Amino acid sequence: xxxxxxxxxxxxxxxxxxxxxxxxxxxxxxxxxxxxxxxxxxxxxxxxxxxxxxxxxxxxxxxxxxxxxxxxxxxxxxxxxxxxxxxxxxxxxxxxxxxxxxxxxxxxxxxxxxxxxxxxxxxxxxxxxxxxxxxxxxxxxxxxxxxxxxxxxxxxxxxxxxxxxxxxxxxxxxxxxxxxxxxxxxxxxxxxxxxxxxxxxxxxxxxxxxxxxxxxxxxxxxxxxxxxxxxxxxxxxxxxxxxxxxxxxxxxxxxxxxxx
Numbered sequence: 197x198x199x200x201x202x203x204x205x206x207x208x209x210x211x212x213x214x215x216x217x218x219x220x221x222x223x224x225x226x227x228x229x230x231x232x233x234x235x236x237x238x239x240x241x242x243x244x245x246x247x248x249x250x251x252x253x254x255x256x257x258x259x260x261x262x263x264x265x266x267x268x269x270x271x272x273x274x275x276x277x278x279x280x281x282x283x284x285x286x287x288x289x290x291x292x293x294x295x296x297x298x299x300x301x302x303x304x305x306x307x308x309x310x311x312x313x314x315x316x317x318x319x320x321x322x323x324x325x326x327x328x329x330x331x332x333x334x335x336x337x338x339x340x341x342x343x344x345x346x347x348x349x350x351x352x353x354x355x356x357x358x359x360x361x362x363x364x365x366x367x368x369x370x371x372x373x374x375x376x377x378x379x380x381x382x383x384x385x386x387x388x389x390x391x392x393x394x395x396x397x398x399x400x401x402x403x404x405x406x407x408x409x410x411x412x413x414x415x416x417x418x419x420x421x422x423x424x425x426x427x428x429x430x431x432x433x434x435x436x437x438x439x440x441x442x443x444x445x446x447x448x449x450x451x452x453x454x455x456x
Contacts (some may be wrong), residue, residue, distance in 0.1 A: 263455055276369060277369060282374070284368065307409045334365065338367055380398070407436070410434060411434070418446075
């Protein structure tokens with residue numbers, strides 16, 4: 197081999213050796229850092245929201261389920277109207293004079309006097325128009341009214357009786373025969389006009405406080421279709437328990453008795 201070839205071969209060997217050495221000593225590119233695996237104990241797992249229970253609808257208690265524990269057949273709850281008619285022979289066991297020459301069932305007289313005294317204590321003048329009224333007195337009033345209407349022959353007497361029923365209770369259908377009803381006036385000569393008297397201060401007070409003494413406004417305007425009458429002056433004794441239930445539930449006596 198001549199010298200030129202030897203030198204060329206040596207040169208190639210040197211270059212090759214340099215490349216091999218260079219490859220071995222060159223630093224390797226840094227490996228990508230692996231993201232740390234979170235400890236399962238440190239992972240916050242979002243809690244599932246608790247289901248909000250649907251509010252149960254409030255149930256209105258059945259009015260019959262809260263009836264007072266009394267008997268509808270008790271003497272102070274006796275119903276009298278055009279359907280439940282008293283016989284001519286009915287009278288209270290005993291009556292007692294209250295005031296203004298009027299009488300009331302002696303079993304409820306004390307309650308009535310307490311109510312009247314309380315009204316006077318509030319500054320109201322109080323008179324009794326009618327208390328107990330026997331059957332015969334009611335008959336005299338009714339047939340007298342019918343005769344007055346029929347006077348002069350303008351209408352037949354049978355028709356006059358029907359017209360009289362609009363303003364005077366037929367005998368046997370008046371609560372006054374029970375001795376448990378009273379017409380309360382603010383003056384002895386008060387004209388008994390329902391529309392005029394309804395908002396009189398005395399009647400506003402009575403409607404608010406009569407329950408404390410066992411009385412109810414027997415013939416309110418709102419119940420006229422059921423009772424047949426609208427008389428803001430007419431108060432009926434039914435006992436404190438029944439009175440409170442009747443007024444708190446917006447009933448009339450007919451509706452209350454029907455619940456039993």
